[in-house]
Amino acid sequence: MKKILGLLVLLFAILLGVLVAQNYVKNQNFTFIKTPTATIDNHKFKLRVAKTAKEKQIGLSEDKSLPQDSGMLFPFDKSDYYSFWMKNMNFPIDIIFVKDGAIATVYENAQPPQTSTENIPVYQPKSPADSVLEINAGLSSKYNFKEGDKIKLENIN
Numbered sequence: 001m002k003k004i005l006g007l008l009v010l011l012f013a014i015l016l017g018v019l020v021a022q023n024y025v026k027n028q029n030f031t032f033i034k035t036p037t038a039t040i041d042n043h044k045f046k047l048r049v050a051k052t053a054k055e056k057q058i059g060l061s062e063d064k065s066l067p068q069d070s071g072m073l074f075p076f077d078k079s080d081y082y083s084f085w086m087k088n089m090n091f092p093i094d095i096i097f098v099k100d101g102a103i104a105t106v107y108e109n110a111q112p113p114q115t116s117t118e119n120i121p122v123y124q125p126k127s128p129a130d131s132v133l134e135i136n137a138g139l140s141s142k143y144n145f146k147e148g149d150k151i152k153l154e155n156i157n
Contacts, residue, residue: 047156074131081124086113096132099125
C-alpha cells in the first residue's frame with residue numbers, strides 16, 4: 001500500500017511539474033525563435049521563406065489562402081530577371097520584385113488560371129531583382145506600395 005501511495009504522489013508531482021513548465025514556456029518571450037518578416041511603409045508581413053529550389057518551385061501553390069498579414073519570400077543569391085507565374089495557384093496575389101531592399105517592380109492582382117489549358121502569364125521585373133515577395137492581392141494598392149519603397153527584411157536566415 002505504501003508503494004502505491006508513493007507512486008501516486010510521484011505521479012502527481014510529475015504532472016504538477018509538467019503543468020508548471022508548460023505555463024512557464026507559454027508565458028516566455030524566447031528571443032531565439034524569430035519569425036521572418038518584411039516591413040514596407042510600417043506594414044509588417046510574417047513570412048514563409050522559400051529557400052530551396054523545390055520550395056521556390058512550389059511557392060504558395062499548395063495553399064488555399066494566405067493570412068492578410070503574411071507573405072512568402074523568394075530570396076536569390078544574385079540579382080537577375082527571375083520569372084514567376086501562377087501555375088497551380090488557388091488565389092490571386094501581388095508579386096513584388098525587390099532589389100537591394102527596395103521595390104523594383106509590383107504586379108498587382110496576379111490571377112490564377114481558370115482552366116488547365118489557359119495560357120499562364122509570366123511575370124518578370126523591369127530590372128534585375130534579388131528577391132520576390134508574394135502577398136495577398138490588393139494589398140499593394142491598399143497600402144500604396146510603389147517602386148522605390150524601402151523593404152526591411154528581418155530574420156530571413
